[in-house]
Amino acid sequence: MSTRTGTDVDKITLTLVHRQLVNTCDEMAVSMMRTAYSPIFSEGLDFSTLILDREGNLVANAGLNPSMLGASLYAATWIVREVGAENFAEGDVYIHNDPYRGGSHMPEHMMVMPMFVDGELVAFIGNIAHMAEIGGMAPGSFAATATDVYQEGLRLPPVLFYKGGEPVKDIWRIMLANHRTPNDSWGDLHAMYGSLQVGRRRLEQLMEERGTDLVTRVFSGIQDYTEAALRENIRALPDGVYHGIEWFDDDGITSTPHAIRLSLIVDGDEIIFDFSRSDPQATGPINAPYVVTMSASLNALLYMIGTDLPVNAGLNRPVRIVTKPGTICCVQLPGACVGGQTEYQPRVMEMIMGRVLGPLLPERAAASSGNTSLNFLFGGIDPRSGEYYAHYHFEATGWGGRMSTDGNNATMPPHANCRNTPVEIFELRWPWIHESYRLTRDEVGAGRLRGGAGVVRVLEVAADTISVSALSDRAHQEPWGLFGGSDGSRTRIDISPAGSEEFVSFQEHFGLVSPTKFTNVRLHRGDRVRLTSPSGAGYGPPAERVPDLVARDVREGYASPEEAESVYRVRLDASGDVDPVATARLREGTSA
Template identity: 30%
Template sequence: MTEKTHDPVTFDIIQNALEAVADEMFVAQRKTSMSAIIYEVLDLGTGICDAAGEIAASGAGIPAFVGVLDKAVKRIIEKHPPETIQPGDLFASNDPYWGGVTHLNDMILAMPVFAEGRIVAWTANIAHWNDVGGNVPGSMSSEATEIFQEGVRIPAVKLIEAGRPNQAVFDILYVNTRLPDYLRGDLWAGIAGVRIGERRILELVEKYGADTFTAAIDDFMELGERRARAALKTMPKGTFTFEEEQDDGAIHKIIIEVTDEHFSVDLRDNPDQKGSSNSSREGVEIAAQLAFKAVADAQAPGNGGFFRPLKVITRPSSIFHVVEPGALGYYSEVEIRLFDLILRCLATHFPGLVPAGNFASICGTVVGGKHPDTGRHYTIVEPQLGGWGAWNGRDGNAAIFSGFHGETFNCPAEVAEARYGLTVDHMALNPAQGGEGEFRGGKGISVHYRVRANDNFLSVGYTRSRMPPWGVAGGRDGTPNYVEVLRPGKAPERYSFGTNIPLNRDDVVHVVTGVGGGYGDPKKRARNAIAEDLRHGYLTPERARTVYGYDE
């Protein structure tokens, strides 16, 4: 046995190594997955938890996905007593009521890492699968009222036991999808990811010893907590309230309390759960964690220790705390609305802390049907890029994912055309006018997907489709997100939510995402910046005259 040490240099080496291990897990899963939503869009997340299930290190990918992993592992530990867990076990869960947190499309795989006869860590990942059954292709229906309508439920079960696959569970997964080849490939890619993580952690333990390894994780957690509490002491104290109207007319309300000891988010006074736009209690915690991390200390370790001062208060049976058997297909739009609400509340009370509003939606776009070349069923699942809000001193970023969605990418046109039954006719920045200010909001996108065969379908879930990104300090509001279906010879059909909208050959799905809000009085914008906007087509001459007072 290697001698135990509390040398801070050794701790630092182990802590940084864990981040590298989580990144290697991410790369292994990405490189071996079958679906473009994983290997191109990077709709996944990886991480390492300590023996108790607290997040210790995170890999690349979607921040909101990394936040799922500790909650899933804790539920696995709760369901499976320690004496029933053995080396070589691997657990799976996609059920929000059994640690899955999000919706049934997102599968979590978790593996205990044993050393010196005990669990010293867990490796875990999560990825979006294109189809897990349910009453519509793609498994996401805005018309669902119960989770039973959304696909197969895997409630924190052993997928592999002591190194031996539980073939019954594999068979249940394969038979409950319209895309079994893709699911099989994505599943085994996830298994490869957690296994490579286990291998690398065991190499660390062999080098430094199990006691030193676990002590390094504990030290990292304590560092996270110290950084969070130090940040709290610098923040304005008090109780801050805010409410915001949503696209459907509902009012979302929040109370934030900041003290030297805690940052609390109270969401009890909010609408009852309804349809498929609900979030689990754990998902709401993730949204609050992301917002707290962003405003408190963006550079601190994002581990379990950092979030100890955060408190989240919810009401069961509300949209922010769904109870079984409520549906969760569009959970992401509820969580991103909350993430945005927290930031907007703080922006109102703490001027200069956060930028103007952004397009703030996943803008989930699902198109599928029979592939015109192969005859096989295909489903494309695409989150969309959009415009970010301006800040004091700089324009908003154009055409990137929301902060909630993180370090992900759009699917390249060449891949979409090769893998799916679509042609990408057009991809450009959204020319809509809005978001003007001394610093302007970033541009969203405008994309045309042309359908190549009959009997295809479209399902979408967009928010900020009526209530645009907000401007700050005199800046103009941005523009909304929406989808149009353009059929030859017919008037455009506009959607924000829709399920199984029929598509036929030469129909066009026109995706439009919002321009971010502006910052500051437009009259103060520099003339050379206005000229640049005109030159790039971001601004029309008429708008330059009426909003900016600019006349060449």
Template identity: 30%
Template sequence: MSAPQQTDPTEVDPITFEVIRHRLESINTEQAVALKAVSGSPIVSEADDFNVGLYRADGQLVAMGRTVIYHASSMSEMVKHVIADCAEDPGINEGDCFVLNSPHKGALHAPDIGILQPIFHDGRLVAWAGACSHQLDIGGMEHGGFMPQARDIYQEGLQIPPVKLVDGGKVRSDVWSMITGMSRLPDALSLNLRGLIAANRVGTTELGKLVARYGLDTVLSVMDRLLDLSETRVRERLRELPDGVFRARSYLDHDGHTNTLHRVELELTKTGDALRFDFTGTDPEAHGFVNCTRTGLLAGVYAGVLPLLAFDIPWNSGALRAIEIVCPDRTLLTSLPPAACSQGPLGGIWMAEMTTTEAVSKLMATHPTYIDEAQASPAGGTDLFCPNGIDQYGDYSGWIVLDAMQTGGGAYAHRDGLSPQGHRCISHCQVPNVEAQEMIMPLLWLYRRLLPDSGGPGRQRGGQSASAAMTLHHAHWLRAAVGGHGFEVPTASGIFGGYPARCNARVVVRGSDFWSHVEGGEVPLEMDVLAGTVEETAAKTADFMLQAGDVFFWYPQAGGGWGDPIERDPADVQADLAQQVISAETATQIYGVVLTDGRVDEERTRTRRDEVRALRRAWPRAKEGPVAAAGEPRPTLALLGDALRIEGTVDDAVVVCRCGHALAPAAESWKEYAGVLAIDAPDLGTEIRLHRDLRSQMYACPACGRLLEIETSRPDDPPLVGAEVDLTTVGVLTEAFAARG
């Protein structure tokens, strides 16, 4: 391999630049089409759990598909590890392809196999094509690649460092046989590997055509300029925002062995045109499979940043140059061998994304324009259901049931979350049709439907998730690995007074009379009409069984709410009731409405809400105000969401509620001056459960009774100071406030 060389910069006119830029993106689309056409896996063809990309010779991401965002950073790291491990021996040459799935060499976890192909021009390495997808099985203790019983990574299936799979255009059958021979589903794995190779060949061929048309220097100059453009635009946006420190904290419950809590703590520091994500307060490695590696931490941060900060900027490595990530080794987010990590994408990585989303949203919410891009938490923890057994055709097989992807989106300041949104980390998210799943699995779906009371209440509510119910069909039993978090922690948290979304839950009615109902001409759609034993399943286990007659009910998390629920328009609450988005219980207890004959009584609702505000004004406070003269005009320096803002001067600034009450000195935590009330799980919603080691508190304005924040934490964790704005830098907001009036 000749060493990667720097490109001589070539002047490219704007039209040619845009034509080539869009062609690079369309090549990604063609790569994805090839992968989906060849792969027989429903994870790829139905759910889009994959990604493809084009990379510079040194591994920098130039253009990525809009499927799994996590894979964007993952494959970039894969390329760098292939170069480091293979450049000298066995060498990187034209026609080669390299395969790997080691979480310590760039993969997210072992089921994510990536294949990378170097792209040469006149003997010179100029770029890479990459494709990565989740596999149905890669060996190990359990079918499906997720190992709830694992104590170390060596029990979690095949771990492949960078290995040459295709040598000069010829597949190495020995390596191929070794990889597929480790799987319980070798034919499915073989077909998926061929799909990945096909995607890379498309990428290589089409990039070659682009070079032939425009010239190598022009294409590479566009790539480099594209990276620089994204970096420039991200840094420009950051300079529009004030400096400061923005924090988020969450907890992951149950590590696969014991129901322990694992804290993820983030301190985001914004300075000038750079962001520093410091996860130093995160708990040590868990004993089970919920950890992620440092690659996973990168993936979680990038998936949290890109949709918020770079919503209108090309996604590539340039957009990420302004980011520094700090975390010591051997935490939940930076595990090292021998720690288990097979559930990393649904565990540690997911938590890194959620805390990043919250912290970056708090930063964006300081700005009167960018506050509209800030978002409450989407579903804070997806659930896993990987059954295996003898299918309806008499063959052994295994699957991943993907209904848990139907999750709600987080609320915004100006609108409700989407119902359902799907996973935020999968930009182009799909869920397989029921009929497609029933063709390949011995399962019969009773229903899929939006789930009442799933989204977090708020002035703008979180989006709903969709629940599902299913039973065995033409099978006697199935065994499954199940695993999720957010069962006893409301990880889909609300923001700025919004409530969290429901917790994850699974329920099985054992030995039900389902088929008796069907024989009588009725499909039972509610759990309470079924006879049988009701059993809530463990958060994580490898020994979950479904037998003939059992009915499985699945209740995924949804999106968190934004703002005080009693500020929601009564007409919107009425519409939510009519559409069964919320229950009457939620309407009265959380939204503070009064119902008469099932309809919102607006006059009595105003009275009831005034009573709620009066109760909140009486909540105890650690410190008493006022901290500034009432009615004194003060210029706005920065927002803290849309309920609080900072007013005054740099030397004499106060945190002010939207009602005009000067709540606290800006140099202190406003929570010490707010009313505070300790609450229990039922106060948070009908489907919230709190781990025995957690507590929840509400904070409200002592003047108007507006709910400002709900915080869930360990009793020994101090109240979180969510935002500290550097007031010496708020001058950047002057024009923005003037423009918004």
């Protein structure tokens, strides 16, 4: 057991300085949002901003994208160790996106910049951001049928991107020559660089106000505090070994399901997540680098027992993540892995939160949300400008019910706090027309606390041709209910060819292996695409739902009068109000 507590800094000072560090990360994030070129930054907020100590250990971050936690904890330390701290100089910036060097998946690029005080290295400023386009076999760089990492885009080891404050132009030329939308990449990379400068200035001001020695002791103290608090929370769990399993529908190459198997070991004030019995790595891109498995495990643990803890490298100390290289949970080169961050990670999180720790902590558990980002990628020549465009779009889902409330409607999967791209931005930037965009109210999982609604988005192609790709899951397996709740609904990706009123699945129309994973399907003007995200599952037996809530659900379209009676055991009168006598008889199992 660790004896580190961070008590060399009093708790008030520790709290105030840490809050200033987090505020600095928040300001960095606002800078990135306001100066970015791509909507995935400016609207989606698919990035994280970081302050790290002089070894590259995470000290503070903006609370934007939990999915990047593993890379935030590991990628910077990899850069520092590979480059050597002694080789950093004032104004240098390194960049990398290698999933085999502590990265998550290749679209997410990490930048780190050292900070010196009186010639001494005292900290690093960093960020991780999902670039909208980095080359590879598909526009948007999400190739659902990729079979190795070389098909997924331009892979960078840690390379010097700015030297002494000046751009290393050869690296810029290589990157922009391999990106389909170099103008957007140029702007987004500068937005990332600008946020580092904001962080450096604010951290310098903080050290001038508080003293460099105090601030660096807070770096250490806040990590010690997180470790001690997490250990205390783990001790409250009963010792034992707990098991869980989740399945992918397919990997985009074959229709074979792939299993993720977990043994979670609680031992005193430590936890081991053992994924070593999981299936061998897939041929397709659903595999996860080690840091993604780390993200999933730590995020699930924080949701369950650490929602009030500062997020930093102290999380690693009481927790071990065990995997076997060459499995779906720890991909080996050259395995494809772009889908691990968006599809694998939420699947593992919800398995831990619902099926593994849920029985121990039912008051904090939630039924399944469908846990897919429903990644939809597209690109081509915009007829309005004659320029190439590409976009990575993700869709919201319905969350599962939980003990205290119904599931959220149309919210990103719980491993990310990203936002959707507004319809107005969507149609302004790319050649699509929205026919409709609505909630799937009639598909939610029933329960004492019901699931939330997913969304249905119908788009019409407004260009002569467009290339589309998708990487999603849950087409065959419904989101699972918890403690007697009903399952949610599945993912669907459908096509209505120009001139037709009927929708059929992409798989059926184009003869694809997978209903949710395909690459570079060519669509034409007038074709319509319908994206349907999963609805959340229910929590607890439907017959225990408060009757007045069932009546409200019927009024709002979440259930029909027939479902109210057959599923929830609630009889409504002609005005739509609860008939209390008939309902009591239904629930007692006597004649109504």
